[in-house]
Amino acid sequence: MGPFILREDDGSSQPVYISNIESLERSICHPPCVCADCQNGWYTPEEQRNPAQSYRRRLTDIETERRVCASLAQMRDRLSALSKDLDVFADVILRRWEKRSRAKREELLKHAAPDLAEEQWLLPRYTYSRERMLIHERTERRRRQLLLPWLNVEVLKSNPSVLFALLLYRVAYAPHHWAAFDSAQLTLSWATGHFDIDFSDKCVVMHGPRYGTLVRWEKEAAHRADLLGFPRAILVLEAQAYLMDVLGSIVEHILDGVDRTLPPRNQKWKQLIANAAFRETGVVESWSRYTHQPFSPPPDLNSDYLLSLARTRREATGDHLRYLQCDIPYLRRYMKILFSTEIFKKSSDSQKAVLLASRIHSEIGSHQWWSWIEAECKHVDAMRRMYSDSICRGSPLPQRYDRALGALELLMVNQVIYRAKCLEELLPHVPGMQKHWSLKRGNNGKSPGVIGTLRRITPANTQESLTNDMLDWCLVQMLGQPDNQTMFDHSMLFAMLHEHLAKNPAERHRLDEVVYQVLSDLSTCHEMLMAVRLHRPQNTARTLTETETSEERPAWKWHRSRRGNAQHPGLLRDMGGDLITDLYLAKPPAGPKLVAAARIAQSRALQHSAVEKFWARMRDRIAADFRGSDFSAAEIERLLLVASAHLDSEYLEERKREDEAALPEAINQPDTPQPPASFPGGFESYSRPKSVVPPRSQLTKAGTESEKSLDPNSATLQTVPAHPLNQEAAQLATIQVSKQSLEVLLLMFPGKHNGDSVGGRHVQWDEFVHAMVDAGFTARNSGGSAVAFTSSTSENPSHRSGGGRIVFHKPHPVPKIDPILLRVMGKRMARWFGWRRGLFATSTAPTVDAAAAAAAATIAGSA
Known part of the structure; x- marks a missing residue:
């Protein structure tokens, strides 16, 4: 335990460790470098004065090399055995593990890897526990659990895909590919002193064929992380060796009793390797590689x-x-x-x-x-x-x-x-x-x-x-x-x-x-x-x-050039207040049919004017943000475009079509007055001076097929397609989908609008994901509520929607997409992928269960 000894521990408060000054000073080990990069490999002299971060022993070069070689040998032996088992018995492993119930998986795991933590999220629970303060009572079992804080019985038994992903990626990629990630998983435990650490001033090579080689510290190599100080590096090697030991033992128990003379059975495993996509149980989308990094390919800057x-x-x-x-x-x-x-x-x-x-x-x-x-x-x-x-x-x-x-x-x-x-x-x-x-x-x-x-x-x-x-x-x-x-x-x-x-x-x-x-x-x-x-x-x-x-x-x-411009509450109050009063609280027209039709047209015009007035003011606000900055006039014009969408010809033409469609629909509506929009907390007392709707901006309008854009690295305005239609998708006659998917896709492109309301039904999120997959996309969770849909290539020529990626957010708290949001999602698909109502048709292929089809398509395209 180094220079510190336990002086007091009453079992309730924090234990007290003490050391005399001479022993403490003798125990201080000086690293080759104390820069921020090298602090990832050694503790600084000041940190070593903390009992939790004090080194326990100084190792000789022979002891240091023995520790490194032992971990490497264990890792390589297990990796070789796992690779051979997967080559011959991979399909047996898949079948036997999937067929086991959760209880039987748990029983096997406890026999194969008795030191594994039982519950998820060990690190937060351990951080708050009194156990972490008891430096003199640290165990080898807890050390192993903290070396792999993301691995436990609960996560392995709950979803069979977790084990398959671990076997796939830990065997397919050599340990040095995982070194940076495995080291990052130890950051909090290293910084707070959860491990007993021994000191050596040697470094370990962390890349390539020389991975694990013991060398002297060298400044440039250490600062670019090609080398890592032994105290931290040995934790990484131990973590990798223990993981391979756990996986090897689990596979041995799964294959217990298998006839080793049978021919290789690995066709399903090869298919899994080719597709390489995994999902959580009962979820349509593939899991996020960000939140499931231990069960995904090793990080690589792409x-x-x-x-x-x-x-x-x-x-x-x-x-x-x-x-x-x-x-x-x-x-x-x-x-x-x-x-x-x-x-x-x-x-x-x-x-x-x-x-x-x-x-x-x-x-x-x-x-x-x-x-x-x-x-x-x-x-x-x-x-x-x-x-x-x-x-x-x-x-x-x-x-x-x-x-x-x-x-x-x-x-x-x-x-x-x-x-x-x-x-x-x-x-x-x-x-x-x-x-x-x-x-x-x-x-x-x-x-x-x-x-x-x-x-x-x-x-x-x-x-x-x-x-x-x-x-x-x-x-x-x-x-x-x-x-x-x-x-x-x-x-x-x-x-x-x-x-x-x-x-x-x-x-x-x-x-x-x-x-x-x-x-x-x-x-x-x-x-x-x-x-x-x-x-x-x-x-x-x-x-x-x-x-x-x-x-x-x-x-x-x-x-x-940021200037910290004030928000001018008075201006913001007038902007927001006018929008609320003229749009959100405006009462829908009522009366006889023909009169109501005229009033609807007038009401729509007033609402559009209110929106245009708000955004004209917002453009002025944005321009003020960049006044006096290093941005050129052309760059500021580009920045203003984001608040100028309602000025382009695409919007004006769409508005004209909606106005034309609204009038005959209004005549057919019943003569029932509509209640005003509700405003939580009330807004009736708000008043503001009457203002004249400002004239339209003189910003140059784009043509029907283009809008102005600016390359982020250039101040030159360029013309790019307003609808960057994929050429293949634009030329396709139809995209063939199932009847269920067609219903959802048609709801994204309603044929008619009724004033400001949009008909249609709410769509379950899973229905939408299935429809997107059926139309040639793969779905993957992307953090938070975001789900990324990536266009994929399929053997079905109707799925040739080309390359591209779009993100939609899963609705919360109820996973249902309302008609307004669904229609806007359709507009986004039209804008970026050329989708339209007439693009889809019912497939003539035999009907397939929607969930199975979605899962198969997701796996097939998410490699």
Whole structure:
């Protein structure tokens, strides 16, 4: 136990460990380097003064090498045996494990791997336990469990796919491919001193054929993570050796009694390897590789994938803002969601107006950030392609690529912090979190924009919180800084949140759509950050000041020229108040049929004018944000386009068609007056000065087939297709789908509109996913409520919808898509994939069970 001895332990409070000064100073081991990178491999002298992080022994070089070689030998022997068993008996393993009940799987696991933790989420529970303080009572069993905190009996017995995924990826990829990930899983335990650690000043090679070789410390190699200090490296090797031992033992027990002379049976296993997609039990979508990283391929920086993530989020936020401008039912639906939140309910009428305008303004800011993140990913992708032949383990990164990665890492760190801050601001106002907060109304007249004073009334970071309200605990932990190694990893927290909501459907009602959107942004940002940080060779860290000065891409222009413009509550109040009064609270016309028809046309015109007036003001607000910045006039014009969608000819033509369709429909409607829109908390007392609807902006309108766009790396306006139709999809006569899928797809493209209402029924989320899969897409969970749909190639020629990716959010708390949202989803598919109502037809192929067809298509296309 090093220099510390137990002095006092009464069994209830924290035990007391003491050491005399001489013994403590003699025990201090000095690492070769104390920089931030090398602190991942050794404890600093100051950290060693903590009993939990004090080294237990100093090892000789011979002892050090013996420890390393023992782990490597165990790992290699088990890996070789597993590979042979899978080559011959893979199908037997699949069949026998799937047929076992959960109880029988649990029984086998306890015999094969008795040291495995029984329950999920060991790390949070251990962190709050008194056991972690008892340094003198640490056991080998607990050490093994903490080496693999994500592996346990519960997760293995619940879904047979988990074991199959582990066998596939741990055998297909050599241990050095997993080294960065396995080390990252130990970060919190390393930082808080959960392990007994021995000291050696040697390093271990962490890549390639020399993986596990013991060498002396070398500055450049250590700082790019080609080498890792022995104290941390031996934990990684032990974790990998123990995992292979567990998998080997499980396979041995599964194959117990099998005739070893039988010929190889591995056709199903080969199919599994070819498809390589796994799902949770009873779920249509493939699991997220972010929240299921231990059961997915090892992390690898795929610049195409990062670019796809950023582009998809940019397109999704852009579409959302577009339909807030161009689709009045969608805007009404959005306002209704906001007004149902606790902060709106507790606000005064003028505060409601400010909050509405501020929320839309912040959504525009979020879209701009995704555009700038996309620009950074494009830059990284360009550098990676340029220097692809020079990027290899054991060698320095090309300087320009190293700087590009450093800039992207820095941007994503700040984005994770920013998105966590957005979540922090929302949490006190989430309906299901109210029991944890108190709001003292009033502000003593100091600020008209202040609703009151918020105060947390329950502890948030305790064992009781984890046990009694895991939903709240997870959300609070997500506010942690990504560089604080004593905080829980975001990917683990998202996995906990996902599992908790899946097991407790009633808990979904405690969150609203706004929170789920913020969570999806946060998870995507953290996924991108970890992709960069787990890249090997590791890039050089950059500072914000240096990057702002040297880089000319949009994100850094904004960072160095941000001015902290005030939000001007008076302007926001007028903007939001006019929109609420003229649109949300406007009474539908009533009266005789012919008169009502004219009034409907007049009402629609007034509503559209109210929306246009709001967005004209919002454009002025955005322009003010960038006044005096480093952005050129052309770049600012590009930034204004996101708030100018209702000015393009595409929108004007669509509005004309809807107006023409609305008049004859209105004549056929019954003469029954409609109630006014309800506003939670009331808004009748709000009054504002009458204002004239401003004239349309003189912004140049695009033609029917194009809209203005701007390359993120250029200030030059370009013309790109407004509907980037995939050529193959546009030329197809039909996409053949099942009768059930056709019904859902046709609901996405309703034939007629009735004023501001849209007919149709609510669609179950699983129905929608099945229809998308049937039409040639694969579905994969993508963090938070986001599900990514990727166009895939199928043997069926009608599925040739080409490449592409789009994200839709699973509705919460009830997994049903309302007609308004479904119609907007159809508009997005038309915009990006060329879908239209006449594109689909009933398949002439034999009917197949929808769930089985969806599962098969998902597996077939998600490799």
